[in-house]
Amino acid sequence: MATVRIPILGHAIVPDTSGEVYIESYDVKATNDVWDRLVIIFDDSAARVGLHGGFVVPKDYVDSANLIIVWTSTATAGDVAWDFDYRAVGGDDTESLDQSGTQESVNADNTAPTAAHRRLELSIALTDGNFAVDDEVKFTLFRDGTDGDDTMAASAIVFSVLLEYADA
Amino acid sequence: MAVLSPQELVEIRKKAAARVNMVPWNKFHINAALQTIEDWFSAHKADLAADIEAATSVLGYSFTGPQKKFLVAMWLFQKAGKEIL
Numbered sequence: 344m345a346t347v348r349i350p351i352l353g354h355a356i357v358p359d360t361s362g363e364v365y366i367e368s369y370d371v372k373a374t375n376d377v378w379d380r381l382v383i384i385f386d387d388s389a390a391r392v393g394l395h396g397g398f399v400v401p402k403d404y405v406d407s408a409n410l411i412i413v414w415t416s417t418a419t420a421g422d423v424a425w426d427f428d429y430r431a432v433g434g435d436d437t438e439s440l441d442q443s444g445t446q447e448s449v450n451a452d453n454t455a456p457t458a459a460h461r462r463l464e465l466s467i468a469l470t471d472g473n474f475a476v477d478d479e480v481k482f483t484l485f486r487d488g489t490d491g492d493d494t495m496a497a498s499a500i501v502f503s504v505l506l507e508y509a510d511a
Numbered sequence: 512m513a514v515l516s517p518q519e520l521v522e523i524r525k526k527a528a529a530r531v532n533m534v535p536w537n538k539f540h541i542n543a544a545l546q547t548i549e550d551w552f553s554a555h556k557a558d559l560a561a562d563i564e565a566a567t568s569v570l571g572y573s574f575t576g577p578q579k580k581f582l583v584a585m586w587l588f589q590k591a592g593k594e595i596l
Contacts, residue, residue, distance in 0.1 A: 374532055387524050387538070389517045417528065421537030459533040488521075494537040497528035 347403070348411060348505045351482070352383070355397040359483070363392040372417055372500060373460065383501040385486035391426070393485035396504075400431065400478040403510035406471040410449070411505035412484070414463050418455040421495030426450040426485035427467060431478040440481070446473055452492045466507070474508075513553030515545055559583070 358364040363386040370376040372384075383394055410427050430446040432438050453465040474480065484504060487493055515523070520542050527541065528534050536544075560579050567574060574582065 387521065387528060389521050416534075417532060418534040418537075420535055420540070494539060495534075496524045496536055496538045496541050497534040498525075 418497035424490035424493035
């Protein structure tokens, strides 16, 4: 049994309609423009703003599910309040992919880097039993600007969102 | 006491963060500073308008309210904005 991480930001991602979550070229906020790439921006907002997406639970999934958010910022003070809502849908012609309820909502605060653009990694535990092999998982990753704990006065720059788990 | 709305605060915070390479303050810090600026200008803008009026009316010209606001903005840009923006 080993610990595995898979990226879950793929073709399925779409920002909500707030206009405060969007895909941007990293060189807009970075100062060293050598290593450019696309990143997901979560603005400093007074609202709870999010990025929708989905992934399939891998064939070798067993347990120990964690969400990993790899992010940074130009800010060096304050916290970001991250929320992750999801629903796993399984079966073959048994369960609807068009449900409104959330299976689980998890959250955690993470402090801004001590120097601008340093890599941060936040791990949030998910409920192992909510996932089964081949489930279609629908999720929204939020930055919750309505949460008093969200005190960072700049955009959060997300590089990766990963599902971590123990394999068979 | 004059206050900025939450949305005004968000808009200013975003503009400020976009213009610096590092943001060493958090929301509480910058909000308090911005509210102080808002309150100070609100408390003194009538006096400033009256002083401008007194200085120019003797010369035979009276600036309108929007013109005075424009001149204040130009003054701020000259004194501080060029090096910041």
